[in-house]
Amino acid sequence: MNKLKRPVPLYEDIRALVLSARQTIARGVDLLQVHTNYEIGRRIFEQEQHGADRAEYGKELLNELAARLTAEFGAGFSRTNLASMRQFYVAYPDRVSRIVQTVSGQLKVGAIPQTLSGELPVSPIVQTLSGQSLDPGTQPQPAFTLSWSHYVFLMGLKEAERSFYEIEATQQGWTLRELKRQFNAGLYERLALSRDKDSIRELARNAMSPRQFLYPSVLPRYI
Template structure:
């Protein structure tokens, strides 16, 4: 039997499907919020009985048995999960009434991961808020915790407070990190800028994740022409929340003051030739392999009239010296392989 063709049915169907998906998402969020409210109340009750009534851990063990027997089809009442509920409540406590509402907006697995990995309450709430804002999966959340996003967020040197009006300057400051972690690249410290640029573009999804929410890739070696001369911006992005273009210039060595002057020129070209009336002023970022001379960077930006930030990037964390000295050298590995071949074992 052939499907009935009705004028405009396709768009009508898509509209209804969108409503159904939206309702499903809202229902899932409602269920999650109700479950976490229950977990919070259970954690609170367990803490109170463990201390006030002097029941200790016995209350968790008994509750696990009784819940399993009385609610055999419901999951989540194992002794491990009940202990997690208690730890969750103890970690945040009742110091701020907004906390249960805040942590109730992310899945239970995310909450458990945060309290397992983070010891500081302020840092934990940072990751809760970031998860809510960015819709992180548990794997992405784990990666952000592992790379210490809390310690890196908003730490780049910039002149945003002098060149941007509020709240644009505050948002731009929080958008930058220092350092950026490019642990998804297999480059050495000797890599050229072109190699780094090409590698980042080939891993654009992971690069965008490290840059943070809001970045949209525009182009590599983006061309601008000034007075008949050709210039090429390393990486050009548009930031949806900041409503502006972002020029990222990559440097393989340490920061030099002349980098800021050249980027200032690029931003002027972008604002004159690319930026629309609705866009905010373009922002520049200089990513260097090293930026140890902080005072030099601050002096370089002090009198610049364009918003520029400076930060480091790292490929992977360096191995401790005591571990590196115990690792075999390439020559030793080659010699061992040669012996194995001679013995007929390779």
């Protein structure tokens, strides 16, 4: 029997298929967590509206839920985490119409997007910054496209900025670390001020500093 001296194309094809499947499964799990957390947050928020003293009722509600859920399911349901889930719903109330099944056997989740290019509804300002034109009639809008860790970070931003970074992170496939790097580099502000948005995006993709991009020869001598 002849031994294979090097990998054949079939091996590479199968390897690529397995890696793709694993990535898809991992992404599906991440998005399922995001949809679940959103639905938990929605139910907590709506339950709070029944209390006469909403602030005090909400505090007691979170404490009780955290204790009982942690006792049954373990880590992941601390009061802080539940508060984040509630905040998640408050930050994205418009997404509820795209959550279609529910968490008790019919988890209210929207269709999981198959690619990282799912489009999101944004304000005209964010449409300009992201350089895309969103047509709601072209395809179903996925409810969410990033991991829970991404959204925990995004919830701390103002609405327009949050929408912009959500779109960019989705389209560019940014990890949480890369998202934070782009935020700390002020990508949103630079695009808002720049007329050459494509070049700013190229700068961001190549991890160049603004100094390298704007003044390659002059700045180093004076700053």
